[in-house]
Amino acid sequence: MNYLNKYTRQQIWDFLAEIPDPEIPVITIVDLGVLREIEILPKKVIITITPTYSGCPAMKLFEDEIKKKLHTEGIENVELKMVYSPAWTTDWINDAALEKLKNYGIAPPVKGSEDKGVLFKNGPKVVQCPQCGSNETELKSQFGSTACKALYQCKDCLEPFDYFKCI
Amino acid sequence: MTQQDALINYCLRLGDTSLILGQRMAEWTSNGPTLEEDIALTNISLDLFGQARTFLTYAGEVEGKGRTEDDFAYHRNEREFYNTLLSERPNGHFGDTIARNFLHAAFLYHLYSALTKSKDDKIAALASKSLKEVTYHLRHSSEWIVRLGDGTVESHQKIQDSINDLWMFTGDLFVMNEVDELLIKEGIAANLNEIKKLWDNTVNEVLQRATLKRPIDGFMQKGRLEGRHAECLGHLLAEMQFLPRAYPDATW
Numbered sequence: 001m002n003y004l005n006k007y008t009r010q011q012i013w014d015f016l017a018e019i020p021d022p023e024i025p026v027i028t029i030v031d032l033g034v035l036r037e038i039e040i041l042p043k044k045v046i047i048t049i050t051p052t053y054s055g056c057p058a059m060k061l062f063e064d065e066i067k068k069k070l071h072t073e074g075i076e077n078v079e080l081k082m083v084y085s086p087a088w089t090t091d092w093i094n095d096a097a098l099e100k101l102k103n104y105g106i107a108p109p110v111k112g113s114e115d116k117g118v119l120f121k122n123g124p125k126v127v128q129c130p131q132c133g134s135n136e137t138e139l140k141s142q143f144g145s146t147a148c149k150a151l152y153q154c155k156d157c158l159e160p161f162d163y164f165k166c167i
Numbered sequence: 168m169t170q171q172d173a174l175i176n177y178c179l180r181l182g183d184t185s186l187i188l189g190q191r192m193a194e195w196t197s198n199g200p201t202l203e204e205d206i207a208l209t210n211i212s213l214d215l216f217g218q219a220r221t222f223l224t225y226a227g228e229v230e231g232k233g234r235t236e237d238d239f240a241y242h243r244n245e246r247e248f249y250n251t252l253l254s255e256r257p258n259g260h261f262g263d264t265i266a267r268n269f270l271h272a273a274f275l276y277h278l279y280s281a282l283t284k285s286k287d288d289k290i291a292a293l294a295s296k297s298l299k300e301v302t303y304h305l306r307h308s309s310e311w312i313v314r315l316g317d318g319t320v321e322s323h324q325k326i327q328d329s330i331n332d333l334w335m336f337t338g339d340l341f342v343m344n345e346v347d348e349l350l351i352k353e354g355i356a357a358n359l360n361e362i363k364k365l366w367d368n369t370v371n372e373v374l375q376r377a378t379l380k381r382p383i384d385g386f387m388q389k390g391r392l393e394g395r396h397a398e399c400l401g402h403l404l405a406e407m408q409f410l411p412r413a414y415p416d417a418t419w
Contacts, residue, residue, distance in 0.1 A: 051217070054214055054217025054221060054300060055214050055215070055220075056217065083292075084221065084293055084295070087292070087295045087296045087299060088296075119305070119309050120309065120310065120313075140203060143303075143307070147213055
């Protein structure tokens with residue numbers, strides 16, 4: 001079999017767009033921007049991914065899921081490549097996914113607000129509460145339930161919520 | 168010494184430092200003073216382990232003898248580790264941990280910032296990635312230094328004591344040898360004399376804000392470059408390495 005004749009890049013991209021994030025199942029690895037590149041060779045398909053955070057425990061699962069998915073689609077020989085440059089940024093999360101995050105109860109990263117201040121700056125000014133839409137929210141902890149999230153609380157509805165950190 | 172040997176050693180220094188500090192932070196799991204802090208400390212640990220894995224894996228690639236991140240982490244003895252003496256200091260109380268993390272995060276922040284311009288593409292890429300994470304670590308510990316230093320009489324005294332006790336391990340962060348010399352010439356490594364100036368500025372700024380006194384430089388412990396460590400590293404490794412050494416055929 002020659003993969004070049006059998007599959008297009010878009011087809012493989014679409015296969016992988018069905019793999020959900022294990023922690024946030026409403027978004028996929030394509031939504032997140034973790035999937036960087038697909039290269040089809042006659043006897044092999046090379047998938048390039050990048051980690052969100054260095055220690056993100058989901059990366060191993062992503063690799064397994066990518067292989068599993070492509071195997072079920074008839075692609076046996078899959079090579080996974082991990083790249084670190086350019087470093088992943090929340091700006092790569094697509095707009096549809098930002099909306100999905102919000103509906104799921106996670107405040108999406110405030111685009112373009114990458115927080116480069118090192119000392120004593122507490123992230124973006126306004127993070128909207130995903131529950132009631134209020135702008136009156138406060139940071140409780142820079143480190144939330146996973147590496148990529150911070151913990152906020154809404155001052156109006158009092159609900160605590162996760163904010164997807166902008167990096 | 169060849170450039171390859173120097174690069175392996177340089178990657179081990181970076182990887183070991185993150186690994187050992189990460190293991191220390193993991194010791195806080197379920198022991199944090201509040202739930203939010205418990206999560207913060209272990210999140211920092213996770214970042215550090217991630218960074219350690221990438222640098223140790225790269226050390227193995229450069230060496231080209233098939234050694235993996237696990238081989239480096241679990242099958243080397245104490246004298247073969249090149250982590251900073253500061254990273255291995257025991258956690259002590261929460262203030263001791265915060266003081267250690269602060270002094271260390273300020274170092275890693277400026278080091279990784281410089282390494283983003285390394286002529287070794289892999290080091291530059293890993294440094295850019297790590298920098299984003301270390302920025303959060305530095306902010307977390309800086310805010311606590313200010314809160315504790317500018318807090319109650321008791322918290323002020325405790326965090327000042329923590330800084331004073333750790334100060335003698337900060338000189339070791341900036342010591343260089345022929346590895347640095349060779350790699351600086353190639354544009355791969357950072358000049359730690361430059362990092363020291365930036366570190367001084369950050370440390371001074373935060374201590375001042377926290378109404379704390381910067382200790383006077385006295386005797387400085389050294390040994391990182393030769394793999395000479397304090398007794399506490401042996402105990403840390405005994406715990407960390409026990410399983411893969413007791414059960415060599417165990418897999419992840």
